[in-house]
Amino acid sequence: MKAxxxxxxxxxxxxxxxxxxxxxxxxxxxxxxxxxxxxxxxxEVQHADLRDRAAVIAACCGIDAVFHAAxxxxxxxxxxxxxxINTLGTEHILAGCREHRVSKLIYTSSPSVVFDGEDHLxxxxxxxxxxxxxxxxxxxxxxxxxxxxxxxxxxxxxxALRPHLIWGPRDTQLIPRLIARARAGRxxxxxxxxxxxxxxxxxxxxxxxxxxxxxxxxxxxxxxxAYFINEPQPVPCGDWINTLLSLTxxxxxxxxxxxxxxxxxxxxxEGVFTLLRLKSEPPMTRFLARQLxxxxxxxxxxxxxxxxxxxxxxxxxxxxxxxxDLTRITEMIRAVPGSGLQSRSD
Numbered sequence: 001m002k003a004x005x006x007x008x009x010x011x012x013x014x015x016x017x018x019x020x021x022x023x024x025x026x027x028x029x030x031x032x033x034x035x036x037x038x039x040x041x042x043x044e045v046q047h048a049d050l051r052d053r054a055a056v057i058a059a060c061c062g063i064d065a066v067f068h069a070a071x072x073x074x075x076x077x078x079x080x081x082x083x084x085i086n087t088l089g090t091e092h093i094l095a096g097c098r099e100h101r102v103s104k105l106i107y108t109s110s111p112s113v114v115f116d117g118e119d120h121l122x123x124x125x126x127x128x129x130x131x132x133x134x135x136x137x138x139x140x141x142x143x144x145x146x147x148x149x150x151x152x153x154x155x156x157x158x159x160a161l162r163p164h165l166i167w168g169p170r171d172t173q174l175i176p177r178l179i180a181r182a183r184a185g186r187x188x189x190x191x192x193x194x195x196x197x198x199x200x201x202x203x204x205x206x207x208x209x210x211x212x213x214x215x216x217x218x219x220x221x222x223x224x225x226a227y228f229i230n231e232p233q234p235v236p237c238g239d240w241i242n243t244l245l246s247l248t249x250x251x252x253x254x255x256x257x258x259x260x261x262x263x264x265x266x267x268x269x270e271g272v273f274t275l276l277r278l279k280s281e282p283p284m285t286r287f288l289a290r291q292l293x294x295x296x297x298x299x300x301x302x303x304x305x306x307x308x309x310x311x312x313x314x315x316x317x318x319x320x321x322x323x324x325d326l327t328r329i330t331e332m333i334r335a336v337p338g339s340g341l342q343s344r345s346d
Contacts, residue, residue: 001024001025001026001064001065002025002026002027002028002062002063002064002065003020003025003026003027003028003063003064003065003066003067003213004027004028004029004030004059004060004063004065004066004067004102005017005020005027005028005029005030005066005067005069006029006030006031006050006066006067006068006069006070006093007030007031007068007069007070007071008027008029008030008031008035008038008043008045008069009029009031009033009034009035009037009038010031010069010070011166011170011171011172011173011202012069012108012163012166012202012205012206013029013031013067013069013070014035014037014038014170015202015203015205015206016067016069016206016209016210017029017038017041017043018041018206019203019206019207019209019210020067020210021041021043023210026044027041027043027044028043028044028045028046028059028063029043029044029045029046030046030047030048030050030056030059030070031045031046031047031070032047032048032049046058046059049085049089050070050084050085050088050089050090050092050093051084051085051088051089051092052092053092053095056089056092056093056095056096057092057095057096057099057100058096059096060093060096060097060099060100060102061096061100062100063100063102064102064103064104065102065103065104065105065106065213065216066093066096066097066102066104066105066106067106067108067209067213068090068093068105068106068107068108068148069108069209070085070089071085071086071089071108071141072085072086072137073137073173074137074281075135075137075281075282075285075287075288076135076270076273076281076282076285077136077281078136079136079140081136082136082137082139082140083136083140083143085140086137086140086141086143086144087140087141087143087144087147089144090107090144090147090148091144091147093105094147094148094151094156097151097156098156101155102156103155103156103157103217103218104156104157104158104213104216104217105148105151105156105157105158105159106158106159106161106209106212106213106216107144107145107148107158107159107160107161108160108161108163108209109141109144109145109148109160109161109162109226110137110138110141110162110163110164111162111163111164111198111228111296111298112135112137112138112141112291113129113138113141113142113145113162114127114128114129114130114142115130115138115290115291115296116130116132117130117132117134117290117294118294119195119294119295119296120294120295120296120297120298121196121295121297122297122298122299123228123296123297123298123299124228124298124299124301124302125225125226125227125228125302129142129146134285134286134287134290135285135286135287137287138287145160145226148160149224149225149226152218152223152224153218154218154219155218156218157216157217157218157219157220157222157223157224158216158223158224159212159216159222159223159224159225159226159227160225160226160227161205161208161209161212161226161227161229161303162226162227162228162229162298163200163205163208163229163230164197164198164199164200164228164229164230164296164298165197165198165199165200165230166200166201166202166205167199167200167201167202167244167318167322168201168202168203168318168321168322169202169321169322169324169325170202170325170328171202171329172332175244175322175329176329176332178241178244178245179244179245179248179250179329179330182245182250182253183250187241187253187255188253188255188256188257189237189238189241189253189255189256189257189292190256190257190258190259190262190289190292190293191256191258191259191292191293192238192256193236193237193238193239193241193253193256194236194237194238195236195237195293195294195295196234196235196236196237196295196296196297197234197235197236197237197240197295197296197297198228198230198231198234198296198297198298199230199231199234199235199240199315200229200230200231201231201311201313201315201318203312203313203318204229204231204311204312204313205229207312208227208229208303208307208309211307211308211309212227212303212306212307212309214307215306215307215308216307221306222306222307225302225306227300227302227303227306227309228298228299228300228302228303229300229303229309230298230300231311231315232300232311233315234295234297237292238253241253243319244322247319247322247323247326248326248329248330259289259290259293259294262284262288262289262292262293263286263289263290265284265289266282266284266285266286266287266288266289267286269282269283269284269285270282270285270286
């Protein structure tokens, strides 16, 4: 079997590549950057932007299954960027699967595609897509997910996995920014920190992709479905942040800002950054304020029934593996003075 992994040099994508190789797959990666680890693994690499329809379609030639993990994340930016890469790029992947008779497509989605700004407690996949969006990222991902699920038929089997708040070694986004902001004394809890959140350890998320692929086939129960992927037990947001900080010897965060105040500040900052056409992300947005202050916990029974999903690495073991990676994180923070936390929306 030969797999195409889009974004295979990224945080999650690289773990998918490694696990596919361990399982005996041949792997081709479609990405934009140059990644030394991919060269070490000896996988085939093709460089292209997901907005390049012809290049994306060509990358699907000779492929049995596509793992579409590439996306542009973020809490602020132009619609053209998010829609072009996340939505149109996914449509290009679908076109490539059709043209080259790929039989399986496993799409990496996000719980943010159903986030409506309210608390989600013990929610399942019956949650509807919202009618109002506070960020272009979840909107563009939701459009892509819907296209993927609609495409499932007798020749192409598709499914979407929704991992929530992916964490673990080699993270270049969430944990480094969290630690950087704490070290600079600029970290605040939005709300009281008792809101519950589901987390997803990165190696477990990668394994879920392979498990889904093993059960995915045209006409199967997995085809055309979306699945939440995370640890079974949620944790209070404040406790989780302080656990991560403790791994680096940093004190727990004590400062708070109300959810309402954070939302108002986010609205103002969005306006300022848009007016001034600043390319960086605001330190707070309306979407981020709601994400950080609301509870969002998700059930995984559907994935357990459909393809036997169960986290292989416990939270405690994951924290041990993460702590071994903290030297790299600290060095990365020192290399980027003034960097801060901007939480990923998935």
